[in-house]
Amino acid sequence: MNAKELKSILQALQDHEVSELTLETPDYKLTIKRGPEVQYVAPPAPVPQNQPVPQAAPVVPQAPAVEAPPPKAEPPKEETGKYVEVKAPIVGTFYRAPSPDAEPYVKEGDTVKKGQVLCIIEAMKLMNEIESEVSGVVRKILVQNAEPVEYGQVLFLIEPA
Structure with a gap:
């Protein structure tokens, strides 16, 4: 695989919002994963003064559940x-x-x-x-x-x- 082919695969992944791809050939195995974006949540409403204020923690969104594709029609x-x-x-x-x-x-x-x-x-x-x-x-x-x-x-x- 040359750089041009790899670049086109990466562009296709980005265009179609694919989060993971594994490509296997007799010569090599390539796995590409895109990590989730980190989102921050605003701190909760103020609390009484005698209690410490909790700090905002990063929240990592869960990937939506994806149904497994139906098995490919492979001939006997x-x-x-x-x-x-x-x-x-x-x-x-x-x-x-x-x-x-x-x-x-x-x-x-x-x-x-x-x-x-x-x-x-x-x-x-x-x-x-x-x-x-x-x-x-x-x-x-x-x-x-x-x-x-x-x-x-x-x-x-x-x-x-």
């Missing part, structure tokens, strides 16, 4: 052996078509050629076309339109021709 392991997995090369938002009113690039059962565009992943307002690595038949689309995807997540299963 015995099914993936005969298919080529097309994985997300970047973190972003998956789109099946070039625009909301356009037809999807591919549908399940479509025959594709090597280099044919399968989808778009939007990352930091840039549209990145994802191309097929092989010629074959699209057997399974594992991601819904406009769904966020992670680096290395399987998007399509293609049966090689």
Whole structure:
């Protein structure tokens, strides 16, 4: 990972208010955490003079409870052996078509050629076309339109021709 890629990941975290990210590749594991901001509370109303005045203490806000995302639709392991997995090369938002009113690039059962565009992943307002690595038949689309995807997540299963 170079400095430009790291900078773009950090910018995406800030833009989407993500507090923690873990990225694992065969070569390294990167975990980025954003700490909570410290807030101070005003001291309480005055107390009688014979008692000491309490000092304001820093209050660390609790992170809101976040529901765990539903498990990713992963194909059964015995099914993936005969298919080529097309994985997300970047973190972003998956789109099946070039625009909301356009037809999807591919549908399940479509025959594709090597280099044919399968989808778009939007990352930091840039549209990145994802191309097929092989010629074959699209057997399974594992991601819904406009769904966020992670680096290395399987998007399509293609049966090689």
